[in-house]
Amino acid sequence: MPKVLLIVPAYNEKLNIKKTIDDIINNTNYDYIIIDDCSKDGTKEICKENHFNYLSLPINYGLTSGIQLGMKYAYKYDYDIAIQFDGDGQHQAKYLQDLVKEIEENNTDIAIGSRFITKKKPKTTRMIGSMLISSVIKLTTGKTIKDPTSGMRAYNKEVIKRFVTNSSLTPEPDTLVYFIKKKMKIKEVQVEMSKREYGKSYLNPLKSIEYMINMLFSIIFIRAIT
């Protein structure tokens, strides 16, 4: 049995976090670590009351920093597999074993929980962005990744180590290109995601455009070449 850690980043997820952790505890026997990114709504207090396993950051530093901290934790306690699992209730714990199985049985380095392997992408603005990133990845690496922006990803030990030693790596699509270029094996596994019930996503139109520009530049001019 591999040692599996679920990294659950949470920022102002007071209303979702308990449900997420209950889902994890009821449907899996994996360890988890909540990364409370200095929430202002009392997410930390909820973790404390319920005796959840959590790390509490004193300064708000964003999702990338949160995942990197989770990776440091996984490295410190010698986990074999680390999985990003959103704290906003969109991910479902029942699909996690499929990701673990993919890494265990097929020697995959990164397994992505993908929404669109068997299902078609809906034509919303967000999915147009996703398609654009997919095609740029296809152009630069020749690999098809149908759901590059999925936030549900499982990493094996080698990848965890790279995350700890290289702080430019992020939980974003451009890092996938980096790993493809480093000859790592990346596979997608079909999962379903639900809509968020409470709270707001951090992406607004302006931020989305900024995100897209950052991703495209990073993939084309940095990750694809170096």
Add this chain to the structure above:
Amino acid sequence: MSITLRIILIICSIIAFLLSIMKIKQAKLKVVNSVIWMVGAILLIFMSLFSNVVEWISSSLGFIAPVNFVFLITIIFLLIEVFTDNIRISELNEKIKNLNHYIALSEHEKRQNNLKNEGE
């Protein structure tokens, strides 16, 4: 170069020079970081005092007016400063991030140890 421009440049340089020294005394600027500003100020003063040298260089490089050459030098100087500052900010950002992580991890460890001690 016109005499007005030279006077303006000299006055600005002297102000920049004095400002650097004042900020060091107030401990708001490190000596290492102030050197570049003092060097820049001295360079500008020299360019104003020996304007015939500047005129000779700029005309042999094909500039229409010597003042363009002075501005170009200033812009290059500023761009280098901005870029190095950018790098410095990124480095600081990285250090704060690691410190942030370190605090979270050691606080977690402390909590775990307390739990263990309570259990015993």
